[in-house]
Amino acid sequence: MFRFILIRLAQSIFVMFVVSLIAFSLFRFVGDPVAQMVGQETSIQDQERLRERLGLNDPVPVQFVRFLRDLGTGNFGFSYRTRQPIGEMFLDRMPATLELSFVSLLISLAFGIPAGIYTALKRGRFSSSAMLILTLIGVSVPTFVIGIFLIYIFGVQLTVLPTFGRGETIAIGWWKTNFLTVEGLRALVLPALTLGIYQLALTMRLVRSEMLEVLRTDYIKFAVARGLNYRSIYFHHALKNSMMPVITIVGLQLGGIIAFSIVTESVFQWPGMGLLFLESIQFVDIPVMSSYLVIIAFLFVIINLIVDLLYFVIDPRIGSATDSQI
C-alpha cells in the first residue's frame, strides 16, 4: 500500500518539477524580464543593478533552484503590469474561481450521474433517447456560446439575473464568498450553469457508457441468474463498479472546470484567476502566466492524488497484489 502511494507521490512530484521548469523557462527566456520591469528612461546602469539584484546573472541552474525555493515559500514574484505581488493577486481571486468551479461540479454531478444511470438502464426509451440528444448538444455547444445565449435570454430578454461580475460578497477572513448573500447567489447562477452544462453532458455520457459496460459483464449476468432483485443488481453491484472510472474522469474534469473557467470568467467578467490569466496573456505579463500555470498544475496534481486514494478505499484489488492466492 505504501509503495503504491509512494509511486504516485513521486510521479506527482515529477509532474510539478517539469511544470515548474516550463514556468521558469517562460519567465526567464520569453522576453527580457528586466526590460519588462523598468520604464524606458531607466539607465543601463540601473538596469544592470536590477539584473544583479534579481540574480539574473547567476548560472541558470542556480536561478532555477532559487525559483523553486520561491515557489515553495509562496513567493511568486511581481506582476509586470500591476507591480503587485502575484501571490496576493491570485489569493485575492482564488475564492471566486473555486466557488464557481465547485458549484459547476456540483451541478454536473448531481444531474449527470442520475441521468447517466437512467439512460443506461432505460435504453431505447423515448425519454432516454431525448436525453442523449440533449447531451450531444451539451458537449457540442462551446461554453462561451452557452454563456452568450444565457445572457441573451436571462439578462437581455427577461432581465431576471445579473450577467456581469460577482455581485455582493461577504468576507470571511481573506476569503470573499458568494454563498452568503442573495445577490451573490443570484450572480452565481448563470456562470455556474454555463460552466456546468458541458461537464454535465460529459459526465452523463461517461456514466452511461461505463454502466452499459458493467451491465454486460459476467458477474452481472450471474447476479441476474441468482435472482437478486434488480434494484440491488443495478445500484449495489453495477453502480459501484461503474463509479471507478467515473471517479478518475471527475478528477480530470475538476481540473478541466478550473481551466475552462477562464472562458466563463471572460464571458461574465467574473473576477477569478482565469480572468487574471487572460489579461496577463493580452499584456504578455509573463510572471503571472507562469504562476497560473504552476497553480493549476498543483491543483490538478492534488486532485489526482485524492482520486488515487479514493480508488484505494473502493477497490480491494489495488495494493494487495502481494496477497497470496490460495
Place this chain on the structure above:
Amino acid sequence: MWRKIIDGTVENEFLYYFFRSTSALVSSSLCLIILLSALFAPLISASNPYDLTTFDLLDSLTPPFWEEKGSSRFLLGTDDQGRDLLSSILYGTRLSLAIGVTSIVFAVVIGVSLGLMAGYFGGRFDAVVMRIADVQLSLPAILTALLIDGIARGLLPASEHDRLMFFVLVVAIGLSLWVNFARTARASTFVERNKEYVQAAEIMGLPKWRILLTHILPNIMSPLLVIMTIDLAIAILLEATLSFLGVGVPANQPSLGTLIRIGTEYIFSGEWWIVIFPSLMLIILIISVNMVGDFLRDVLNPKLK
C-alpha cells in the same frame, strides 16, 4: 422501405450500419455540405470579407432580409463594418475547418508515432513518453493552447504574430491534443504487440519500423479514427474559444469564434443576428462532427455490438 433495400444490397458491414443509421446519414451529409461550402467559399459567397474595398460602412448593422430594414443584398444581414454576414460565415467556417484539420494532422503525427513506439518498445522509452503525457494532461487543453499563444506573443513581434497566427493556433491546439492519440495508439499497440501475427513477423526478422507501419498501424486504425473525429470537434471548439477570447486569428480575417466575439458587443443593443448566425453555424458544425464520431465509435468498437 429504405431499410429493406439496404438489407438486401449492402454487403459491407460498415456501410450497412452507416446506411441504416439516420443520424449517421444526416450528420455526414451536413459535414459534407459544410466542407464543400467552406472549400468553395470564394465561389459561392456574395463578397469577399477579407477585401476592404468590397464593403461599405454605410451598410453596417443591416438586419437579415426578412426583418423590416433588411436587404436582399445581405441575406443574413451585415456586421459593424458592413460586411455581408453570410460571406463572413462561409469564410470563417473555411478558416475554422482549416485550423481544426491541420491541428489534428499535427497531433496525429506526433501522438501516433510516439504512441506506436511507446506501446511497441515499452521499457524506458514508454516510461518517458508517458511521463511527458502526464505533464501534458495536468495542463488542460485550453490552458496549453492559451500558453503557447502567450509565448508566441512574447517571442514574435506583433505584425509577425498576426501573420503567423494560423500556425501558432495549429501548434497550440495540436500540442494540447496529441496526448489522446498517443495514449490510444499506445494502448492499442500494446494489445496488438502480443498478438501472434506480430510474433510471426518478428520471427521472420522483419525490421521494427516495417512491423510498426505495415502490420500494427493498419490494425489500430479503428480506435484512432474515432478519436480523430471526436478530437476534430474539440479542435474546432478550441479554435473558436481562443478566437472568442481574442487570442486567436486577427479580426480582419475572422473565424467563427472571432465573429461571435464581435457579435457579443451588439447583443445588448438588439443586433442579435451578428452573434446568433455564426453561433448556429459553429454549433451545427460541431454537432455533426460529434455525431459522426459517435456513430464511428458505436460501429468500430466491437465491445458495443
Place this chain on the structure above:
Amino acid sequence: MPVLEIKNLDVKFSTRFGDHEAVKNFSCSLDAGQIHGLVGESGAGKSTIGSAILGILPENAQITSGSIQLNGREISKLDNRAYHRLRGGEISMILQDPQTSLNPLLTIENHLVETILQHQNLSEEQALEQAIGYLQQVGIPEPEQRIKQYPHQFSGGMRQRVVIALAICSRPSLIIADEPTTALDVAIQKQILSLIRNLAREQEVAVLLITHDMGVIAEITNTISILHNGHNVEDGETPDVLGRPQKNYTRNLISAVPRIDRRLDRFSGLLEEPVNGSAAEISHTQTKEVARTWLLENRSASAGAKPQSLEISDLSVVFSSRPSLFEKKLEFQALNRVNLTVRAGETLGLVGESGSGKSTVAKTIVGIHQAKSGNMTFKSRNVDILRKRKRDDPTRRSVQMIFQDPYSSLNNRWKIYDIIAEPLRFYNLLDGGTPEDKIVSAMIELVGLTTESLYKYPHQFSGGQRQRIAIARALVARPEFLICDEPTSALDVTVQAIILNLIKDIQDQFNLSILFISHDLPVIRQMADDIAVMKAGEIVEYGPSEPFFTQPQHAYSQGLLADIPSLDLLGPPGGIAEDRP
C-alpha cells in the same frame, strides 16, 4: 415428474441476413439428481438453449415455438418479472470463467449472504452461518476466515467452488452449468466435476451441463443430447449414445476425439470440413508438383538413419522486469537447464500445464527470447541463442512456427495472398524460377483451400480454415523444422482432428521435423515420437512416447495421466466405421 421438460423448442435469431434458427425442434427431459449433457461444437446452439431456459436470450432472439416446463409449470411464456422470481430459487447457473463471474469489489460474504437473504426469510446471522456451511460443502478450507475475503484472493479453482456455492445456496431445483471447467487446468477440472456430481446427487438438483468436451461428458453425465446446427442429432443414456452411436454425425464426433489410451496414425471416418467456395476437389497433380519441388529442392538429402535436426543443451532463460523506477529488479527463472533433441523427420511432444515454460522453449528457439546460458545446434550448426538473432540468420527461414490462436496469428488487414507471399518477398526466395502467384496458389491448395481464398481477408474464414492458412504461410518459407505451439487448442474437436491429420500428412510428404507443444496429453500421444514433460521450467520426464503413456516414470507425469477423464465409454475409434449397419 421431471424437473425440466423441453418439448419441440425453436429459437430464432433475427439478423441482417434474415432469420437464423439457432435451435430447431429440440426436446429433452431431466430428473432431479440427474446430470444431462448438452454436447456440440461451436455454433451448435447449446448455450442458446441454456439462455432460453433462464429467460436471458439476447434481444434479437426469441422462442418461436415449443414449451419449457419447470417442475410441471410452463415457463417459456412468462414475462420478465415473473421469470425473475424463478431465477435463483428454482433455476440457477454456473458460468464458464470463474475469473469474471464474481464482482471484484464485493467480498464472498456479500455475495453469499445477499443471495441467501434474497431467497429465504432469515436474519443476517443465520444467513452468514448458512453461507459458511455452503463454503464448507464445496470444499473451501477455513470458511470462517475466507468468507471475509475478496474474489481476487482466491485461485481459479477455488473461485469456481465459490461460484458453485452461490449457485446452490438459493436451493434451486435446476442448475445450468455452461462449460464450467473449460477455463481450468486438468487436475482442477477433475475436482470440480466430482464436486458437481456429488452435489447433484446429495442435494437432488438437476444439472444441465453444456460443454464441447467429450471427456467431461463421459465423466459425469447420466444422459446426453448431441447437438449439431441447432438440431438434436441423437440423445439417450450417456453410455448408449457414446458407446453405440447411431448417427453419422455422432460417429464422426466420437472418432475425432483423441484418445489417451491409443495412438492412431490418422483420424479416420471424419466428415471433411466444408471448403469455402465451390468444389472441394482441388488436388490437381500439377499444383502438387509445384508444391513438391518448392519444398523439397535445395534440401540437402539427409543420408543415414535419423540424424539430429535440433539439439538444445543446458538451456536456461531468465526474465527480469522492473515494475517501476523505484523498485528492485524482479527475476524469474523461466527455464532451468533444459535438454532436448528433435530427430530429423520426427516429432517431439512437449507437455506441461500453463506456465510450465513450454512456450518459452519455442520462443527461445525462434529467437524472440534470449537465453541466459545454453547451446542450440540446428542441423549440426551452432546457433547463438544468447544474443539477439541476426536478421539474416538461416534459422529464421528454415524454422517456422504455427501458433495457437488462428484468430490472432493472421493480420486481419491483409489479403490471404499477401499474408502467404510475405515470406517469399522478405526472404527473397524467388530467383526467376516459378512465379510468385504459382507458388502461393500451390501452397493454399496444398493445405486444402481453393485459390479463390487468396483474395479474401482472414475474417471471412473459420478457425480451422485460418489454421490452414497459417500452415501455408509457414510452408512457403521452405522450412525444415516446424514448431507447433498448441496449434489446435482453439479449435473444435472435429476440426482439430482434420488439422492434426494435415500436419501429419505434410510431415510425411516433406520430411519435416516438428516440435509439438500442447497441454493436451491425448493430442500429444497422436502426434509425438518422443515426449518431454515440463514442470516449472524444468524437464521432469523425457523419452520415447509410447512407453511413457503405458508406464510413466515420474510421479508428476503419473498424476497428469490420472487426471485425464476416462473415455472408456466411447467405442473404439477405428472400429466405428466398420460397425455401421
